Amino acid sequence: MLSNIGNFLLFLNVFLSFLVIFYSFQNLKTSQNKIFKNIYQINLFQCTSILICFLTLISAFLTSDFSLLSVYQNSHSLKPTFYKISGTWGNHEGSLLLWVIILTIFSFLFLILNKKHPKNYRLYTLIIQNFLILGFLFFILFNSNPFSIITPVPNEGLGLNPILQDPALAIHPPLLYIGFVGSSIYFSSAIASMITNYSDKMFATSIKSWVLVSWAFQTLGILVGSIWAYYELGWGGFWFWDPVENASLLPWFAMTALFHSLLVLEKRNALYFWVIILCLLTFILSVTGTFLVRSGILNSVHTFANDPSRGIYILIFLSMMIIGSIYFLFTKYKPNNYRINSNSKETFVLINNWFMMFYLITVLLGTLYPIFTDVISKNKISVGPPFYNTVIIPIVVIFLFLMAIGPQTKWIKNKFENIKELLVITAGAVLINFTIIFFFKSYSFISNLIIISSIFLIISSLFDFFKKEKINLARIISHLSFGFLILFIGLNHNFSVEKDFNLKLGETKQMENYEFFLQDLELNQHKNFKAVVGKLKVSNLLTNERRILKPEIRIYDNPQTLTYETSIQTNFFRDYYLTMSNIDRSDYYNIKFQKKPLMIWIWISAFMISIGGFLSTFRNAKYN
Amino acid sequence: MKFKFAFLIFFILFNFNSSISKEIINELEIHKNLRCLVCQGQSISDSNSDFALTLKSVVKDLIDEGKTEDEIYSFLSDKYGDWILYKPKFNLENFTLWVFPYIVLIIGGFIIIFLIKKRSKNV
Numbered sequence: 001m002l003s004n005i006g007n008f009l010l011f012l013n014v015f016l017s018f019l020v021i022f023y024s025f026q027n028l029k030t031s032q033n034k035i036f037k038n039i040y041q042i043n044l045f046q047c048t049s050i051l052i053c054f055l056t057l058i059s060a061f062l063t064s065d066f067s068l069l070s071v072y073q074n075s076h077s078l079k080p081t082f083y084k085i086s087g088t089w090g091n092h093e094g095s096l097l098l099w100v101i102i103l104t105i106f107s108f109l110f111l112i113l114n115k116k117h118p119k120n121y122r123l124y125t126l127i128i129q130n131f132l133i134l135g136f137l138f139f140i141l142f143n144s145n146p147f148s149i150i151t152p153v154p155n156e157g158l159g160l161n162p163i164l165q166d167p168a169l170a171i172h173p174p175l176l177y178i179g180f181v182g183s184s185i186y187f188s189s190a191i192a193s194m195i196t197n198y199s200d201k202m203f204a205t206s207i208k209s210w211v212l213v214s215w216a217f218q219t220l221g222i223l224v225g226s227i228w229a230y231y232e233l234g235w236g237g238f239w240f241w242d243p244v245e246n247a248s249l250l251p252w253f254a255m256t257a258l259f260h261s262l263l264v265l266e267k268r269n270a271l272y273f274w275v276i277i278l279c280l281l282t283f284i285l286s287v288t289g290t291f292l293v294r295s296g297i298l299n300s301v302h303t304f305a306n307d308p309s310r311g312i313y314i315l316i317f318l319s320m321m322i323i324g325s326i327y328f329l330f331t332k333y334k335p336n337n338y339r340i341n342s343n344s345k346e347t348f349v350l351i352n353n354w355f356m357m358f359y360l361i362t363v364l365l366g367t368l369y370p371i372f373t374d375v376i377s378k379n380k381i382s383v384g385p386p387f388y389n390t391v392i393i394p395i396v397v398i399f400l401f402l403m404a405i406g407p408q409t410k411w412i413k414n415k416f417e418n419i420k421e422l423l424v425i426t427a428g429a430v431l432i433n434f435t436i437i438f439f440f441k442s443y444s445f446i447s448n449l450i451i452i453s454s455i456f457l458i459i460s461s462l463f464d465f466f467k468k469e470k471i472n473l474a475r476i477i478s479h480l481s482f483g484f485l486i487l488f489i490g491l492n493h494n495f496s497v498e499k500d501f502n503l504k505l506g507e508t509k510q511m512e513n514y515e516f517f518l519q520d521l522e523l524n525q526h527k528n529f530k531a532v533v534g535k536l537k538v539s540n541l542l543t544n545e546r547r548i549l550k551p552e553i554r555i556y557d558n559p560q561t562l563t564y565e566t567s568i569q570t571n572f573f574r575d576y577y578l579t580m581s582n583i584d585r586s587d588y589y590n591i592k593f594q595k596k597p598l599m600i601w602i603w604i605s606a607f608m609i610s611i612g613g614f615l616s617t618f619r620n621a622k623y624n
Numbered sequence: 625m626k627f628k629f630a631f632l633i634f635f636i637l638f639n640f641n642s643s644i645s646k647e648i649i650n651e652l653e654i655h656k657n658l659r660c661l662v663c664q665g666q667s668i669s670d671s672n673s674d675f676a677l678t679l680k681s682v683v684k685d686l687i688d689e690g691k692t693e694d695e696i697y698s699f700l701s702d703k704y705g706d707w708i709l710y711k712p713k714f715n716l717e718n719f720t721l722w723v724f725p726y727i728v729l730i731i732g733g734f735i736i737i738f739l740i741k742k743r744s745k746n747v
Contacts, residue, residue, distance in 0.1 A: 235670035242665055340743040347740060354732040362725040369712075369721045377717060382659050384667075384710025391725050498652050500669075564672075581672040590672055 002060045003068055006147035009053035013100070014137050016046045017130045024123045024130075033119050035111075039126070043108045050104050054088075054097055057146050061088045067153045070094060070146040076159035078528050078557075086170030087160045092294060092310070093146035095173055096136060102181040103133045110185050110210065117198070117206050124192030125185070132184055135317050143313050162529070162556040162563050168228035172221060176248060179218025180286040183251060185210050186258075187283035190276045191325070194332040204266040204275070209620050211262060215255045216613030222248050223606040234566050234579045236498070236594040238602070241388045246367045247289030250360060254282040257356035260349045267411055268346060270338035273329070274353070280325040285360075287318050297371065343414045348406035355399045362391050393446060400453035400486060404460035407475060425463070429455035436491075443494040450490045457483035474619055478612025485605035488598045497595040502588040503536075515539045516591065519548075529556040531565070534580045534589065551580035551591075575599040654683055654693060657710045658700065667710065 020042050027036050060068050061084045064077040074091040075084055088094045107129040114122060140146070163169075186207040193203045225248065230238040239245060258278040264271045291297075295311025340346045366383040373379050405422070429452045436451070437443070461480035465471060499511050508517045520535035532553040539546045552565035569576040577594040655669035660676045668676035679700075686696045701709050712718045 233670070235666070240665070338743065340740050342740045342744060347736070350736050350739070354729075354736055357732055358725060358729045361728045365721060365724055369718075373717060379717065380705060380707040381712050381718065382707055382710050383712055383721065384657070384659070386657055386711035387721075390711070391722070395729070500652065583672070583677075584674070 002056055002065055003147045003149045006053055006056045006060075007141075007145070009049050009056065010137060010141055010145075010147070012049050013046060013053070013104075014134065014141070016042055016049065017134050017137065020046070020130050021127050024127045028120060028123055035119055035122065039123075040111065043111055043126075046104050047108050050097075050101050054101055057094060057097060058085055058088050061085060064157065066155070066157050067149050067151075068146070069148040069150045072150055072154050072157050074157070074160050076157040076528070079160060079165070080527065082167075082170070083160060083165045087164075089173050090160060090164050090169070093140070093144045095177070096140050096144055097146055098174065098177055099181050100133060100136050100140065102177055103129065103136065103184055106182055106185045106210075107133070107188075110189070114206050117202065118196065120196045121189070121192050121198040121203075121206075124195050125189040128188035128191050129185065132188065135320075139310075139313055139317070143310060159528075159556070159559045161559070162554065162561050163232055166228060166232055168224050169232075172224045172228060175217050175224055176221030179214045179216075179221050179255075180248075180251060180289070182210065182214030182217065183255065183279075183282040183286050186279045187321075190279035191328055194276065194328045199272050201266050201269050203272075204262050205620075207279070208259070208262055208266065209617050211255060211259045212613055212617040212620060215252070215259060216610045216617060218248070218252050218255060219606065219610035219613060222252065223603065223610065226606075227603060230599075231566050231568055234564050234592075236496075236577050236592070236596065239385075241363075241366070241383075241385045243367050244293050246363050247292050249363055250289060250367075251282050251285040253356045253360040253363070254278055254285055257353040257360075258282060260352045260356075264346050264349050268338065270336075270340065270346065272336065273333060277329065278353075280329075284318070284321055284325065287314065287321065291315060291318055292367070339412075341413050343409070343416070345406070345409045345411045345414065348402065348409055351402055352406065355395065355402075358395060359392060362388070366391075393450065396486065397446075397449045397453045400450075400457045400483065403479060403482070404457040407464065407472075407479065408460070421463070422460075425456055425459045426452075428459055429453070440495065447490055447494050451487060454483045454487035454490060458487065474612045474616035476612075477615065478609050481605045481608035481612065485602060485609065488601045488605060492596055492598055492602060495597045499591075499593040501591055501593075502583065503591050504588045510541075513541045514593070515541060516593065518589065518591075529554045531555070532582075536567075536578060536580070536591070538576060538578070538593065547576055549576060549578045551578050553580065553582055570600055572600060573597065651683060651687060654687075654696060655680060657697070658683075659708050659710055661704060661708060 020039060023036055023039050023042065027039065057070075059065075060071050061075050062081070064071065064075060064084070066072045066075075070091060070093045074094075075087050079087070089098045107126060110129070111122060111126055189203075189207055193199060222245075225245070226238040229240065229245075230236070233240075258275065261271050261275050261278060265275050291311060291314040294314060297311060340350075366387055369383055370381050373381050404425075408418070432455050433448060433452045437448075458480060461476050461483060465476050465480075497512075497514075499514065499516075501509055501511065501516075503509055503516060503518045505518055505521055508515060510516075515538070517537040517539075518534060519537055522533045522535070524531045524533055532555075534551050534553075536549045536551065537546060538549055547569050549567040549569060551567040554563045554565055555561075556563065564579050564581050567576075567578045575594075575596040577596055579592045581590045583590055652669060656667045658668045658679060660666045660668045660671040660673060660679075662673050662675045663671045668679050682700075683696060686699065691699070697709055697711075697713075701713070706713065712721060714722055
């Protein structure tokens, strides 16, 4: 029943997309400068029907309708209601439906919110966006249909992977997809802009809000994902340079480069084709990321669901997008005349883009390289955190300095009047760095540089905040928070304490100034799992601080899995992070304890970066 | 001004020498650089599989024998293949991986210089 409704609505959406494309072409032929009313209506109808389609799927998950294959594979009748709902987009098929929803809603919003831009430009954007929608709808219908039925109807579902049953992971995909899929709208409008020759600064204003809002959501999505990885995966880190994490980072770099370049296009009417390339690149990278993740071509912690046939479909779709983009770029490219002075804000924006491209290519190369070596020489290699840290971190130092100076420069022609001030700030940053070393402990050369450069960025951003009469608050917040983010990551990295040892019930162990006592083990029965809960007393002998941490070993029934739940004690200065795992054929438990200083500030800084993005969106929407 | 600047540089260099901590072999850091071959995308530091436990004790033995970090990595990659190392070796096969990012960086720099030279003349 639900399957029929769902399939009907999917087909209806295919029909509506064709209808939008048809009427748009009709409208293009007319000379009147207005968009047909029925295009608005069909578009609204599209949004409604795809939303109802999604609600149908949610209700199938809620009522545990196991006649649907996707419900059978990803749900279970005993699962808590919240995770039944989040299970809807926690799998491949459901998440694709979420893609189509975002594609459709963004296309509708773009249509109604950009009324002052020319008709043809808006119509072509709509047409290309609907081709993208069709591409994904066909993918859903012919390869990954969440409404496929299974006979005979099973009595019980297979259940959702327990590590996905988590509040952070429930909101992580929607946030990330708004970023990923939101970038489709400026992919479409970039092509529309080339077709209709709508290439001046008005084009920049028409997409600016969209770039900013998708960037802000992408940032939030990445943040929530790494918070999840921090407490769920149990290794105490928050970024592993895992292929799937990289896939979310690649479009982020392109977007960051894009909205900086957009400033140049908006203010100086220059760099038009570079902006176009970045618009196209962002969405292409989003789809590439999806391809890498869903095809299962890469080995990753995140490979929950993959299947080669999906990969082939996405690959064809991706190639068509790339070929189309390149075709339009070559046929529409024309050199234009503009001036850039070596010492101007324009140059600094170019420098920002230069670094972003470096990060992007490093991460892309690192992610794909194992595939190359595997194909070429059958030699499997791993590219992990040490590679990225070695290649990227030294460059970040220079980047942070330039990031501090760039915003202070003027458009067209700049003069450095504040060299003295920069020297004072450098000296201040160096002094703070040595103060930290003096009171705590010394760290490596590169850590010194990272901490000095991030403090430099922080101080200069603060100066900007208090000095200028007319400030761009959004920019300052994002730059300042980025400085803090790098500073806290640097300090956290250098001042973390890590202990790894075995304990049995009732035993006490002392390591340096920490004492650990395994007080108690409890067996708890929950709705869909049982848990062994350890009660561990951690005492810091220096500060006389005592804390009880309760790590768990969980045994889930459906599917049968063992997971280790971290116990984390957070305050503003540090996190205590503890995991416990059983050792086979022994009554000892392996304990991993970490003290992670300033952990919460890393999350707060990253959150503030995205707040800067949202503020900037509002500001931009207000003025345009 | 020049004097102050020179003093600043001297001050920085002087302090760096005393502030940089010496690199000591850190067993836990080595664990983080080794892939747990039987797990999904985990290092042996994060895993409690039998494989990870065995490998941890192998690493401990090698450190006790007085092997350096690099010697430990090459010993393990001879035995298990390069797949085990999270930091790919710098060799002919991985040359592109290690060098290409910097080539991009250099070329990018030249493009910007070239662009600005051209654009600042052309009125």
